Amino acid sequence: MSIDFIGVWIAALLTLFIFSFLYKDNPFYKFAEYLYVGISAGYFAAYYYHNVMVPNLFVPLQNHQFDYLIPLVLGITILFRLFPKYSWVSRYGFAYSVAMGAGINFIVYLQANAMQQINATILPLISLEGGFNLGQTISNIIIVIGVSAGLVYFYFSKPHKGFLGSTARLGIWFLMISFGASFGYTVMARISILIGRMQFLINDWIKPTIALISGS
Amino acid sequence: MNRYRALFLLALLASTPYVFAQVETSPEGGELLAPPSNFIAEDTPLDNGNSISLSWNLSPEDIIGKTDIEGYIIERSTEKETGYQKIAELPAGTTSYTDTEIENKKNYYYKVYSIGKGGIHSEPIYAGPVIASTQWFNPERTNMLVASILLSLFVLYFIFRARKGEKLYIRPIAGLEAVQEAIGRATEMGKPVLYIPGIMDMDDIQTIAxxxxxxxxxxxxxxxxxxxxxxxxxxxxxxxARETVKEAYLDAGRPDAFKTDNIRYLTDDQFGYVAAVDGIMLREKPAANFYLGTFYAESLILAETGHSVGAIQIAGTAMPSQLPFFVAACDYTLIGEELFAASAYLSGEPLMLGSLIGQDMGKVIILAFIIVGSVLETFGVDVSSLFLTK
Incomplete structure (x- = not known):
């Protein structure tokens, strides 16, 4: 039995331990859970050190790029959480992190969730590409009405009554229909992941094990 | 006669290299190829620097299907005459290259020459000096600037109005109406409340919400x-999260009830985290589960496990691909922007309320652009390109 095949056995058993969760909580699941959490936490600590700290801090500092001392100091402020008397210092690091995230994402969200969506939604209500195109016309009208009604649903400053209420209800119908389509699509993708795992158990574990036992 | 013909042929043969095949030779003795022409090196426009764009016209011998040219070599130096080093070897038919391995505010010189089979090459042609620099304003993104300023002004205006004491209305959000009910249920049952702030870091706007x-x-x-x-x-x-919860307990006058260990780190790994949270649900049997933040493939696993232990579940995310799962498996779901509106609704703080109403005004303008723009597009007026972003 090769080292690789021992690895396959460990992976297969851990897969079954995790699947045992479908029955109920049990010691096998607990074992796999704790092992997974412990190993992944340790792995990510090493990963962040080698892939974040070293290339983004230590290497620039070695190259005398002393502006990198600013993030170093901000990072060190967070460690002040360990000293209750000076834990207030950590707020500078946190404040920078949160504000930086909000500031960068303001532009990212405005571009991706507003400008590009508007660009894609402003469509001719009668499509005349290569003559009158009924299918494209219906598609364009549905997109314009659907997006407009969806926007009205996310309007918070007025009570959803009367025309506003009806439009908002139409908006939520559009949202739910799109969620339904997305649900079906994603479930299919998840089933393919399950099939992949089953194929691993059958082709990489059960079949070679039977072959090993039978000596063929 | 034959003697004159032979002399004529001899003279013709002797002149042939100059008349029919003016083939130049490389210093190594091989034939030289025709070089590319019109070599231009310029600072890449509308970028943040550290980039120089090179362009040239193809060598006259670079013809598809007939060429002996295999490609082009680009070399770079910081001095005009010496110190050139190869930075790229490009296939035949290429007419441009962007050099991004350079520093700003420094002179660079380039040369390009064509290469062929057997090591033959053309004479190089030169360009430079050229300096890379940062452009602080990108005119192609003017629409983004206008939109940002407009939205910011709306937000600031309504924050100002809210701070002056004006009562700003926010419509009820179903999921938030249920928060009190869920916590009350947990209290009655003597079971904990489980709160999952998503799986992303603090630079994610949904995590902040x-x-x-x-x-x-x-x-x-x-x-x-x-x-x-x-x-x-x-x-x-x-x-x-520890800081936030601790402050909340202080505000409520219950600092003694705050337990640091109840806010704990598990792992950065997506499914390792899910396995651990599922374990917590099964063992602690929380009466109310909150999933508010950024979620990916773990959303349904979490929500289904929470449902199986009988918890009342309130979810909220702006991830379109995960919302269907929360809608299907949770009692209440904050859809998209409702997640961001929730904090304003719950707190009633002027800053958040003003911000939310300001964004609403932005939506009204967007709606107007969509409707009017679509009508104008129907009549052949191009409006959508106003919102094209690069």
Missing amino acids: GITILGKVARMVAEYDAEILVPCCRSLVMTI
């Missing part, structure tokens, strides 16, 4: 004398 709502939920939990568990996927989120 999730943590803001956590503060309000934790305060309610403290007032009801219930218990809250906050397992975190990121260490920074854990630290900020």
Whole structure:
């Protein structure tokens, strides 16, 4: 039995331990859970050190790029959480992190969730590409009405009554229909992941094990 | 006669290299190829620097299907005459290259020459000096600037109005109406409240929204004398969540009831985190589960496990691909922007309320652009390109 095949056995058993969760909580699941959490936490600590700290801090500092001392100091402020008397210092690091995230994402969200969506939604209500195109016309009208009604649903400053209420209800119908389509699509993708795992158990574990036992 | 013909042929043969095949030779003795022409090196426009764009016209011998040219070599130096080093070898037919391995505010010289089979090459042609620099304003993104300023002005205006004491209306959000009910249920059953602030870090806007709502939920939990568990996927989120919950307990006048260990870090790994949270659900049997933040493939696993232990579940995310799962498996779901509106709704703070109403005004303008723009597009007026972003 090769080292690789021992690895396959460990992976297969851990897969079954995790699947045992479908029955109920049990010691096998607990074992796999704790092992997974412990190993992944340790792995990510090493990963962040080698892939974040070293290339983004230590290497620039070695190259005398002393502006990198600013993030170093901000990072060190967070460690002040360990000293209750000076834990207030950590707020500078946190404040920078949160504000930086909000500031960068303001532009990212405005571009991706507003400008590009508007660009894609402003469509001719009668499509005349290569003559009158009924299918494209219906598609364009549905997109314009659907997006407009969806926007009205996310309007918070007025009570959803009367025309506003009806439009908002139409908006939520559009949202739910799109969620339904997305649900079906994603479930299919998840089933393919399950099939992949089953194929691993059958082709990489059960079949070679039977072959090993039978000596063929 | 034959003698004159032979002399004529001899003279013709002797002149042939000059008349029919003026083939130049390389210093190594091989034939030289025709070089490319019109070589231009310029600072890449509208970028943040550290980039020089090179362009040239193809060598006259670079013809598809007939060429002996295999490609082009580009060399770079910081001095005009010497020190050239190869930076790229490009296939035949290429007419441009962007050099991004350079520093700003430094002179660079380039040369390009064509290469063929057997090591033959053309004479190089030169360009430079050229300096890379940062352009602080990108005119192609003027629409983004206008939109940002307009939205910011709306937000600031309504914050100003809210601070002056004007009562700003926000419509009820179904999921938030249920927060009190969920915490009350947990209190009655003597079971904890489980709060998941998503799986992303503090630079994610949804995590920030999730943590803001956590503060309000934790305060309610403290007032009801219930218990809250906050397992975190990121260490920074854990630290900020601890700070937030601690402050909420202080505000509620219950600092003694705050338990640091209830807000804990598990692992950065997505499915390792899910396995651990599922374990917590099965063992602690929380009466109310909150999933508010950024979620990916773990959303349904979490929500289904929460459902199986009989918890009342309130979810909220702006991830379109995960919303269907929360809608299907949770009792209440904050859809998209409702997550961001929730913190304003719960807190009633002028800053947040003004911000929310300001964004609403932005939506009204967007709606107007979509409707009017679509009508104009129908009549052949191009409006959509106004919103094209690069």
